[in-house]
Amino acid sequence: MADADVLVVGGGPAGSSVAYALARAGIEVHIVDRARFPRPKPCAEYLSPEASRILDAMGALAPVEQSGAAALAGIHVRAPNGAVIAGDFVAAHGFKGFRDRGLSVRREVLDQILLDRARAAGARVTEGVRITDVLRDDTNRVCGVATLVDGKPAEIRARLVVAADGLRSVVAKRLGLARALRWPRRLALVTHYANVGDVGEHGEMHVERDGYVGIADVGNGQTTVALVVPASRAREIGGDRAAFLDRWLASRPHLAPRFARAERVSPVIATGPFASHTRRAWAPGVALVGDAADFFDPFTGEGIYSALRGGEMLAASAQHALSARTARDADHALARYDAARRAEFRGKWIVERVIGAVVGSVPLINRAARSLSARKDLADLLIGVTGDFVPAAEVIRLGYLWRVFGPAQQGSGSGV
Ligand SMILES: Cc1cc2nc3c(=O)[nH]c(=O)nc-3n(C[C@H](O)[C@H](O)[C@H](O)COP(=O)(O)OP(=O)(O)OC[C@H]3O[C@@H](n4cnc5c(N)ncnc54)[C@H](O)[C@@H]3O)c2cc1C
Incomplete structure (x- = not known):
């Protein structure tokens, strides 16, 4: 017998986002986290302008702003040669984010607010519970988790387990889905x-x-x-x-x-090291979201947005999985979530990996910064992509890449 419809392992942005949406839909959700909140989380704490859309939908934007969060007009990237890529969120390219600015707020504050919103929506939250393994039924479906609370083993059963347990997800590891990337370390x-x-x-x-x-x-x-x-x-x-x-x-x-x-x-x-990937973001009875599903490198600062957005997407598919008549239909609903996730994030994954490679090579970052410091329009587009409101396709076009990396552009880089 299940203790809850959905058990969410991890009460970070991904877990709170999916739990909030499911609880609002009337589904019985239980979040467990090994930490006691507020807890620190290693993070540069930047939220893209588009992340505010999801915060707003969760009723978290006003409390975050009232907490004294800083508003960011854009990002400046300084290369080793001193050239600066100065991008603003409000720009002439015509794309507009949910907000004109990004936010910057301590994770102790942000994650507590998000978890409180999930709780207010009806999710049950238990802190100080460490998940050690997944439980499977006689058809090999995940049907719950094994836990340690104050050193004592116990079990929690659920119709669907959501792995939102971040980098080094225990759930992903136990399912054999996690793959540490060799690069970048x-x-x-x-x-x-x-x-x-x-x-x-x-x-x-x-x-x-x-x-x-x-x-x-x-x-x-x-x-x-x-x-x-x-x-x-x-x-x-x-x-x-x-x-x-x-x-x-x-x-x-x-x-x-x-x-x-x-x-x-x-x-x-x-x-660290933090680059990891999963073969797929689901298995029978379980779905992965946030860093548990995928994380590359913090340079582009999109992890929190991806965790929140992934949570929204999973909530929609989880409802189909829970109302499915057969286990097979439930699996299809989770597979559709995985496909939708890949379609949504594919462009960003490419941009992240290109930026990861450029940042790791001094000649490339120097070249890119020299070009982009002379072309504010191109810098704004790039910062808009990392702000999650300019489509990634705008910067993975050949024309854009040629202007950035092609034969030396006119103009020289400006220093900070
Ligand atoms: C150095 C660095 C800088 C970054 N800077 C940015 C940035 O500026 N902007 C940005 O958007 N992103 C940034 N990120 C990425 C961002 O921090 C993550 O993408 C984001 O926190 C993912 O949210 P999540 O909910 O998936 O995981 P997390 O926030 O990690 O939450 C996972 C939760 O699961 C719990 N948990 C873990 N294991 C267990 C277990 N076995 N049992 C029970 N609970 C468990 C943890 O206690 C935690 O509360 C950065 C990351 C790093 C490493």
């Missing part, structure tokens, strides 16, 4: 500072020869800093992440003066 160190100099209304990405750092106002006088370096530097980071981060920032002449008076206001947390 990167690690991240994330923290918050007060008193960083010259933090403006644009999110910043500074690409260096040995990694990149994202810097943005995150509201309430704080600045989020997310450093991403090759996984080969793990040994050097060792036990003292803060010292590594301090050294890294202090050794960049264009950043060091801005951090001269800065004080760290949260612990430095680490994560």
